[in-house]
Amino acid sequence: MFDPLCPSDLSPIRIGDKWAGMIIRCLEHGPRRFSELRVPLRGITAKVLTQSLRTLERNGLVARTAYAGPTQRVEYELTPLGRSLLEPLDAACAWASEHWDELIDAREAPSSFAQ
Amino acid sequence: MFDPLCPSDLSPIRIGDKWAGMIIRCLEHGPRRFSELRVPLRGITAKVLTQSLRTLERNGLVARTAYAGPTQRVEYELTPLGRSLLEPLDAACAWASEHWDELIDAREAPSSFAQ
DNA sequence: CTGGATCCAAGTTGATACTG
DNA sequence: CAGTATCAACTTGGATCCAG
Numbered sequence: 001m002f003d004p005l006c007p008s009d010l011s012p013i014r015i016g017d018k019w020a021g022m023i024i025r026c027l028e029h030g031p032r033r034f035s036e037l038r039v040p041l042r043g044i045t046a047k048v049l050t051q052s053l054r055t056l057e058r059n060g061l062v063a064r065t066a067y068a069g070p071t072q073r074v075e076y077e078l079t080p081l082g083r084s085l086l087e088p089l090d091a092a093c094a095w096a097s098e099h100w101d102e103l104i105d106a107r108e109a110p111s112s113f114a115q
Numbered sequence: 116m117f118d119p120l121c122p123s124d125l126s127p128i129r130i131g132d133k134w135a136g137m138i139i140r141c142l143e144h145g146p147r148r149f150s151e152l153r154v155p156l157r158g159i160t161a162k163v164l165t166q167s168l169r170t171l172e173r174n175g176l177v178a179r180t181a182y183a184g185p186t187q188r189v190e191y192e193l194t195p196l197g198r199s200l201l202e203p204l205d206a207a208c209a210w211a212s213e214h215w216d217e218l219i220d221a222r223e224a225p226s227s228f229a230q
Numbered sequence: 231c232t233g234g235a236t237c238c239a240a241g242t243t244g245a246t247a248c249t250g
Numbered sequence: 251c252a253g254t255a256t257c258a259a260c261t262t263g264g265a266t267c268c269a270g
Contacts, residue, residue: 012131034252060221072251081217091206102196106175149232187231
């Protein structure tokens with residue numbers, strides 16, 4: 001699912017920390033709960049997800065809303081600023097998929113420094 | 116000069132490692148020598164510049180040409196692939212300068228977690 | 231001039247266990 | 251459910267010294 005962004009660090013373009021780009025993608029179509037975010041981001045730990053979300057929040061890209069109730073519930077959603085990031089993010093993804101094969105070729109070619 | 120890109124890590128958008136984006140900007144208008152690159156990139160050490168350039172070269176974004184002679188001379192220039200990166204890079208810069216104030220505001224505002 | 235080698239401080243990521 | 255605390259591992263960037 002998140003291959004187009006930072007599959008194996010092939011794309012030189014990065015948004016925030018390791019997971020920030022993917023988190024923003026997850027929030028693209030509306031608010032998501034903490035647990036919902038963990039599903040597509042297989043492998044992320046609670047701590048790291050929290051950390052990434054806190055950074056995004058501090059930078060004004062994501063808003064956090066806690067709902068009191070029998071079971072705790074917290075939702076995250078993109079702020080207008082965060083949503084505006086989708087444009088350059090799309091541009092980055094477009095570039096990556098457009099030059100995908102060139103990137104792979106470059107990696108494969110030892111070109112001048114073998115090994 | 117390089118304020119628009121990664122001034123004080125304000126922009127969440129990054130190209131490659133810490134210096135890669137700036138190096139690409141330096142090569143935008145033609146080949147540059149190793150020493151020429153060190154001028155605008157105040158503070159970069161030879162090792163780190165070499166390291167960044169090697170990574171860019173390995174990824175097929177930059178080409179290295181060495182000229183034998185009385186004094187050693189090496190030139191770096193963008194490959195077509197590297198040049199194509201200028202588009203998303205411009206998009207990123209445009210976004211950053213457009214939302215500059217919002218980014219600063221977000222940082223300044225303690226909003227919910229003071230201190 | 232253009233780096234390579236070495237060492238090191240600092241930041242990042244993650245595994246694991248625990249909490250209101 | 252939504253985190254926090256702690257510790258370990260890895261990665262980065264840089265300082266310094268040295269070399270073709």
